[in-house]
Amino acid sequence: MNLLDVEDLVTELASDRRWMRAVNGVSLSVRRGETFCLVGESGSGKSVTALSVMGLLPAGKHRHPSGVVRLYSHGDEAIAGRSAALDLLHADEPTMRAVRGGRIGMIFQEPMTSLNPVLTIGEQLDESLSLHYPEMSDQQRSERILAALEEVRIPDPAKRINEFPHRLSGGQRQRVMIAMALICEPELLIADEPTTALDVTVQAEILKLIRELQSRRGMGLLFITHDFGVVAQIADTVGVMSRGELVEVGRVEDVLGRPRHDYTRNLIAALPERLPRPVRPPKVTTTPLIELRDLKVHFPVRQGLMRRVVDSFKAVDGVSLSVGAGEVLALVGESGCGKTTLARALLRLIEPTAGSILLEGQDITHLGRSGMRPYRRRMQVVFQDPGSSLNPRLPILSTLREPMRVHGIGRDDDARRHRAAALLERVEMPTDSLWRYPHEFSGGQRQRLAIARALVLEPRFIMCDEITSALDVSVQAGILRLLRRLVDEEGLGMLFITHNMGVVEYLADRMAVMQAGRLVESGRTEEVLRAPQEEYTRTLLAAVPRLVAGAPIPRQGSGASAHP
Numbered sequence: 072m073n074l075l076d077v078e079d080l081v082t083e084l085a086s087d088r089r090w091m092r093a094v095n096g097v098s099l100s101v102r103r104g105e106t107f108c109l110v111g112e113s114g115s116g117k118s119v120t121a122l123s124v125m126g127l128l129p130a131g132k133h134r135h136p137s138g139v140v141r142l143y144s145h146g147d148e149a150i151a152g153r154s155a156a157l158d159l160l161h162a163d164e165p166t167m168r169a170v171r172g173g174r175i176g177m178i179f180q181e182p183m184t185s186l187n188p189v190l191t192i193g194e195q196l197d198e199s200l201s202l203h204y205p206e207m208s209d210q211q212r213s214e215r216i217l218a219a220l221e222e223v224r225i226p227d228p229a230k231r232i233n234e235f236p237h238r239l240s241g242g243q244r245q246r247v248m249i250a251m252a253l254i255c256e257p258e259l260l261i262a263d264e265p266t267t268a269l270d271v272t273v274q275a276e277i278l279k280l281i282r283e284l285q286s287r288r289g290m291g292l293l294f295i296t297h298d299f300g301v302v303a304q305i306a307d308t309v310g311v312m313s314r315g316e317l318v319e320v321g322r323v324e325d326v327l328g329r330p331r332h333d334y335t336r337n338l339i340a341a342l343p344e345r346l347p348r349p350v351r352p353p354k355v356t357t358t359p360l361i362e363l364r365d366l367k368v369h370f371p372v373r374q375g376l377m378r379r380v381v382d383s384f385k386a387v388d389g390v391s392l393s394v395g396a397g398e399v400l401a402l403v404g405e406s407g408c409g410k411t412t413l414a415r416a417l418l419r420l421i422e423p424t425a426g427s428i429l430l431e432g433q434d435i436t437h438l439g440r441s442g443m444r445p446y447r448r449r450m451q452v453v454f455q456d457p458g459s460s461l462n463p464r465l466p467i468l469s470t471l472r473e474p475m476r477v478h479g480i481g482r483d484d485d486a487r488r489h490r491a492a493a494l495l496e497r498v499e500m501p502t503d504s505l506w507r508y509p510h511e512f513s514g515g516q517r518q519r520l521a522i523a524r525a526l527v528l529e530p531r532f533i534m535c536d537e538i539t540s541a542l543d544v545s546v547q548a549g550i551l552r553l554l555r556r557l558v559d560e561e562g563l564g565m566l567f568i569t570h571n572m573g574v575v576e577y578l579a580d581r582m583a584v585m586q587a588g589r590l591v592e593s594g595r596t597e598e599v600l601r602a603p604q605e606e607y608t609r610t611l612l613a614a615v616p617r618l619v620a621g622a623p624i625p626r627q628g629s630g631a632s633a634h635p
Contacts, residue, residue, distance in 0.1 A: 072102070072103070072143070073100045073101065073102055073143060074101050074102055074103045074105075074142070074143055074258055074259055074291040075100065075101040075124070075140070075141070075142055075143070075259055075291060075293070076100050076139070076140070076141040076143070076156075077097060077098055077099050077100070077120070077124065077138070077139075077140050078098050078138060078139045078140075078141075079096050079097075079098055079137055079138050079139070080094055080096070080097045080098070080120065080123060080135070080137075080138035080139075080140065080160075081094060081095060081096060081135060081136045081137045081138050082094035082116075082119055082120070082123045082128070082133060082134075082135055082138075083133065083134050083135075083136060084119070084128070084132060084133050085131070085132045085133070090134065092315055093116050093119040093315055094116045094119050094120050094123065094315050095116075095314075095315040095316050096137075096138075096316060096317075097116070097120055097138075097312075097315075097316065097317045098317065099310050099317065099320065101259065101291040101292070101293055102291060103258070103289055103290070103291050104285070104286075104289045104290070104291065105291055105292070105307045105308060106282075106285065106292040106294055106305050106306050106307045106308070107291075107292065107293050107294070107306070107307070107308045107309075107310065108294045108295075108296060108301075108302045108305065108306035108308070108309045108310070108323070109121075109293065109294070109295045109296075109310050109312060110295075110296060110297060110299065110302055110309060110310070110311055110312070110338075111297065111311055111312035111313055111338075112297065112313070112338070112543040112544075112545060112546075113297075113514070113543050114314075115312040115313050115314060115315065116312050116314070116315040116316075117263075117295045117312050118263055118295060119315075120312070121177070121261050121263055121293065121295055123135070123140065123160070124140050124159060124175070124261065124293075125159075125167075125171060125175060125177055125261065126159060126160075126162070126167040126170075126171070127171075127177075135160050138160060139158060139160065140158065140159040140160050141156040141157065141158060141159070142156065142157045142159055142170065142174060142175070142258075142259070143155065143156050143157075144156075144157070157170070168202075169203070172199050172202070172203060172252070172255050172257065173203045173255050173257065174257050174258050174259065175257050175258070175259045175260075175261060176251075176252030176253055176255070176257040176259070176260045176261070177252060177260070177261045177262075177263070178245075178248050178249055178252050178260070178261070178262040178263065178265045179248065179263055179265070180263055180264040180265060180267055182236070182241070182244035182245050182247065182248045183236060183237075183244060185248060186236040186244060186247065186248070187236075188235065188236055188237060189235075190235075191232065191233050191234060191235055192220075192231055192232055192233075192234055192235075192236065192239075192247055193213075193216055193232035193233060195247075195251060196216045196219060196220075196232075196247075196250060196251055196254055197212055197213075197216060199251060199254055199255055200212045200215060200216070200254060200255065203255045204255070215254065216232060216254070217229060217232065219250040219251075219253065219254045220232065220247075220250055222250065222253075222284065223246040223247070223249050223250045223253075223280060223284075224246065224280065225243060225246055225247065225250070226243075231243075241269055241270075241273065241406065242269060242270075242273035242276065242277065245265060245266075245269065245273075245277055246277070246280070248265070249265075249277075249280065249281065249284070253284060253288075256288065257290065258290060258291065259290060259291045259292075259293065260281075260285070260290050260291070260292050260293070261292075261293045261295075262281065262292065262293070262294045262295065263295045264295055264296055264297070265277065265281075266278060266296075266298075266301065267296075267297075267298070267541075270405040270406050270570055271405075271570055271572075271611065271614040271615045271616075272405060272610065272611060272614040273405075274301075274614070274616070275614035275616070278301065278304060278305055278616070281305075282305060294306070297543055297544065298616065299327065299338070299339060299342060299544070299618040300573075300615065300616030300617045300618050301616045302323065302327065302618075303323065303327055303616065303617075303618045304616045306323040307322070307323060308320070308321070308322060308323065309321065309322075309323050309326040309327065311326065311332065311334065311335045311338070313334045318332045318334050318335070319331055319332040319334075319335050327339065327618060337545065338544055338545060339618065341544045341545040341547070341548040342544055342548075342573060342618060343544075343547070343548070343551060343571065343573030343574045343576065343577040343578075344573040344576055344577070344617060344618070345618075346548060346551065346552075346577050348577065349555055349556075349559070358431070358432055359393035359394060359395050359429070359564075360394055360395060360396055360430070360431055360531050360532045360564035361393065361394045361417065361428075361429070361430055361450070361532050361564060361566070362392075362393040362394075362427075362428075362429040363390055363391055363392050363393070363413075363417060363426065363427070363428055363429075364391050364426055364427040364428075364429070365389050365390070365391055365425065365426040365427070366387055366389070366390045366391070366413065366416060366417075366423055366425075366426035366427070366428065367385070367387055367388055367389055367390075367423060367424045367425040367426050368385075368386045368387040368409075368412050368413070368416050368421065368423050368424055369383040369384065369385050369386065369388075369424040370383065370384045370386060371383055371384075372384055385588045386409045386412040386588055387409045387412050387413045387416060387423075387588050388409075388587075388588040388589050389426070389589065390409075390413055390426075390585070390588075390589065390590045391590070392583055392590065392593065394532065394564040394565065394566055395564055396531070396562045396563070396564055397558060397559060397562045397563070397564070398558070398564055398565070398580045398581065399554075399555070399558055399565045399567055399578050399579045399580050399581075400564075400565070400566050400567070400579065400580070400581050400582070400583060401567045401568075401569060401574075401575040401578065401579035401581070401582040401583070401596065402414070402566060402567070402568045402569075402582075402583050402585060403568075403569060403570060403572070403575060403582060403583070403584055403585070403611070404570075404584055404585035404586055404611070405570075405586075405611070408585040408586055408587060408588065409585055409587070409588040409589075410568045410585055411536060411568065413585070414452075414534050414536060414566065414568060416428070417450075417534065417566070418450060418452055418534060419435060419438070419443055423436060430446055430449060430450060430531075430532070431449070431531065433446075447478075447528075448474075448478045448528035448529065448530060449528075449530050449531045449532065450530055450531070450532045450533075450534070451525035451526070451528060451530040451532070451533050451534070452525065452533070452534045452535075452536070453518075453521050453522055453525050453533065453534070453535045453536070453538050454521065454536055454538070455536050455537040455538055455540060455541070456541070457509070457514070457517035457518045457520065457521040457538075458509065458514070458517055460521060461509040461517060461520060461521060461524070462509070463508065463509050463510060464508075465508075466505065466506055466507060466508055467491075467495075467504050467505050467506070467507060467508075467509070467520055468488060468491060468505040468506060470509075470520070470524055471487075471491040471494065471505075471523060471524055471527050472484065472487045472488065472491055474524070474527055474528055475487045475490065475491075475527060475528070478528055480527075480528065480529070488505070490527070491505060491523075491527065492505060494523045494526060494527055495520075495523055497523070497526070497557075498519045498520070498522050498523045498526070498553060499519065499549070499553065500516065500519050500520065500523070504516075504520070513546075514541065514542060514546065515542055515543070515546030515547075515549065515550065518538055518539075518542065518546075518550055519550070519553065521538075522550075522553070522554070522557075526557070526561075530563070531563065531564060532563065532564045532565070532566075533563055533564070533565050533566075534565070534566045534568075535554070535565060535566070535567045535568065536568045537568055537569055537570070538550070539551065539569070539571070539574060540569070540570070540571065547574075551574065551577055551578055554567075554578060555577075555578055567579060572600070572612060572615045572617070573615075573617065575596060575600070576596060576597075576600060579596045580595070580596060581593065581594065581595055581596060582594070582596045582599050582600075584599070584605065584607065584608045584611065586607045591605050591607055591608065592604055592605045592607075592608045600612065
C-alpha cells in the first residue's frame with residue numbers, strides 16, 4: 072500500500088513577470104518502509120518536487136496548473152480495508168502545519184541554515200513537540216527530547232541539550248536535524264542532499280543511522296541526491312530527473328545496472344570512477360616544483376583573563392611532501408585533519424611555525440611581502456567556491472586583465488585582452504564571456520573562469536581546494552578532463568585537495584593521506600587505493616559509497632511502485 076502518491080505534478084515558479092515550469096508532469100509513489108531516491112543534476116527539479124509535497128514554496132510565487140499529491144493514512148482505517156488520503160496541494164495552511172513535522176519530516180542539506188543559532192538544541196526540539204503534542208507535560212517533552220538525541224547517537228546527549236548549534240560539529244548538527252525531523256514520529260521522511268557537505272566517514276555514519284531508523288520505524292523515505300554511490304547503497308527505487316521531468320524510474324539494480332534512458336547512461340558514464348583513464352607519458356625525475364620539509368603550523372591556545380598561552384594546537388605537525396612538473400598530488404583526509412591549513416601555509420597565506428617551503432629549489436619560507444611578490448605568479452590557487460572568489464562587480468575581462476597589469480604581463484591592455492581571450496578558449500569558454508559578469512554563468516562555467524584566472528599569470532604550480540565538490544557529475548567530469556589536460560600539456564604541478572576518491576583515482580598520479588595534522592600514508596594512487604597500508608586509510612576508503620562497474624548491490628527493501 073502506498074504512503075505517498077504524486078500524480079502528474081506540475082509546478083511553475085514566478086520569474087521576471089512570467090511563469091517558469093520547474094516540474095513538468097512528475098508521477099511517483101513511495102511505499103511504507105521503501106527508499107525512493109530522486110537523482111539528477113542541479114536545476115532538474117528534484118528539490119522543487121520535494122518542496123511542492125511539503126507546501127514550502129514561497130506564497131504567491133508558485134502555482135500548480137495540474138497534479139495531485141496524496142498522503143495516505145494507514146491506521147485503523149487501513150485495518151477496515153480502506154485508507155484515507157489527504158490532498159496536500161489543496162490543503163489549507165493549518166492542515167499543512169500539522170502535516171509538516173507531524174506526518175512528514177524533512178532534513179535539509181545545510182543544518183546551519185536550518186537550525187536557529189540563538190536557541191539551544193533542546194529548545195528547538197521542544198518547539199516541535201509543543202506544536203504537535205500540546206497535551207504533553209514538560210517532563211514528558213524533556214524525556215522525549217533526550218530519547219531522540221540518544222536515538223541519533225549524539226555524544227553525551229544530556230549536556231548537548233543546552234548547547235547552541237555552533238558548538239557542534241557538522242556531523243553532530245546533521246544528527247540534530249534528523250532528531251528534529253523524527254521526534255514527532257512521521258510516516259514519511261524527505262531528505263534533501265543531507266550528506267553532501269560531510270566527510271565520507273561521517274556520511275557513512277549518517278546514512279547507516281537513517282537506514283536503521285527507517286527500518287525500526289517502517290517509514291517511507293524520499294531521498295534526494297546527485298551521488299550515485301549513495302543511491303547504490305541505500306535505494307530500493309530510483310527516479311532520474313532532467314529539466315523538470317522524470318525520465319526514468321525503476322528498481323535500483325535495473326536503473327543503475329541497465330539504464331534505459333540516454334540521460335541516465337550519460338550521468339553514470341560521467342562518474343569519475345567510470346571516466347576512461349588518459350594515457351600519461353612516463354615521468355622523468357626532476358627537481359620538485361614545490362617541496363615541504365617537516366612543515367609545522369601550530370596555533371596558540373589561550374585561557375584565562377590575561378589570555379595566556381597554555382598550549383598549542385598542532386594543525387600541521389611535521390609534514391614533508393613534494394610535487395613535480397606534470398604531476399598531480401591528491402591530498403585527502405577528513406575535515407579538521409589539516410589539509411587546507413597546510414595548503415595555506417604552502418602558499419604563504421599563513422606563517423608556518425617551523426619547517427621549509429621550497430619553490431623550484433628556492434627557499435621561500437621566511438620571505439616578506441615584497442620578497443614573495445615575484446613568486447606569487449608562479450604559484451596560484453583555485454578555491455572551492457568560485458562564486459565567492461570572483462569579484463561580482465567586475466566583468467571577466469577585468470578579472471583576468473588586472474593580475475597581468477600588476478605583474479607586468481603584456482605590452483598594453485590590448486595585448487592583455489587578446490591573451491585573456493586565448494585563455495578562455497584554453498578552458499573551453501567562449502570569448503564573449505570577457506564582457507559578462509560572474510552571476511551570468513553556471514557553477515561549472517564559473518569554475519572554468521576561476522581556473523583561467525589562475526592560469527593567466529603562467530604559474531608553474533597550482534593548488535586546487537575541493538573545486539569539484541559542489542558540481543554535478545557531468546560538469547565535474549568536464550573540469551577533471553580540463554585539469555588533467557592542462558597538467559599534461561603545460562607541465563604544471565598540482566596539489567589537489569579532495570575527499571572524493573573517484574576524483575583521486577582519475578586525476579592524481581600520487582596521493583597523500585592526512586590525519587590529525589600528520590601525513591600517515593602516501594604513494595602512487597593505484598597502489599594506495601589497491602593496498603592501503605594504514606588502518607586510517609582503509610577506514611577512509613571503506614566509507615566511500617561507490618558505483619563500481621557491473622551491477623550495484625543495493626540494500627534489500629520492500630517493493631515499490633512508480634510510473635513515469
